[in-house]
Amino acid sequence: MKLLQVDFEYKGPMGEAMSQSLVDLAKSINKETGMIWKIWTENFENKLSGGVYLFEDEPSAQKYLKMHTERLKLMGVDEVRGVIFDINLPLTKVNNGPVFMPRSEHET
Numbered sequence: 633m634k635l636l637q638v639d640f641e642y643k644g645p646m647g648e649a650m651s652q653s654l655v656d657l658a659k660s661i662n663k664e665t666g667m668i669w670k671i672w673t674e675n676f677e678n679k680l681s682g683g684v685y686l687f688e689d690e691p692s693a694q695k696y697l698k699m700h701t702e703r704l705k706l707m708g709v710d711e712v713r714g715v716i717f718d719i720n721l722p723l724t725k726v727n728n729g730p731v732f733m734p735r736s737e738h739e740t
Contacts, residue, residue, distance in 0.1 A: 633731060634693040635717040638700065639673065639682030640709045646674045646681070666692020669730065682713075686731055690716060 645653055650672075661670055666688040673682045687693040697714040704712050724731055 633668070633719055634687045634690045635719055636685040636687060636693045636697060636714060637682070637717065638685070638697065638712065638714045639680050640704060640712045641679055642674070642681035642709070643679060644681075646676050650674065650681075664692070664696050667696065 644650065658670075658672070661667060668686040668688060670686075671684045673684065674680070685693070685696070687696065693716045697716070701712045701714065719729075719731060721731070
């Protein structure tokens with residue numbers, strides 16, 4: 633498993649307005665190869681948005697990061713910061729990290 637962390641400056645809607653306007657995008661992300669889950673992030677004060685994703689493997693995370701960066705640039709985002717991390721599974725388990733949930737529990 634690989635964790636992908638992405639953030640970028642975002643001038644669009646946040647909170648409930650973001651939830652309503654981006655629900656179709658959220659549903660489409662579930663269909664990306666190797667994607668297990670995503671946590672959407674937003675910081676209204678600093679005008680930042682992004683997400684934390686769990687992928688089955690690094691090639692899937694790399695492919696998604698490339699596609700997502702291109703999509704965001706088409707939407708007017710100048711800089712996308714994306715980092716792929718390994719997961720320390722023993723310590724993550726101590727802290728009840730969601731990487732141990734069966735996939736069916738969080739699919740929609």
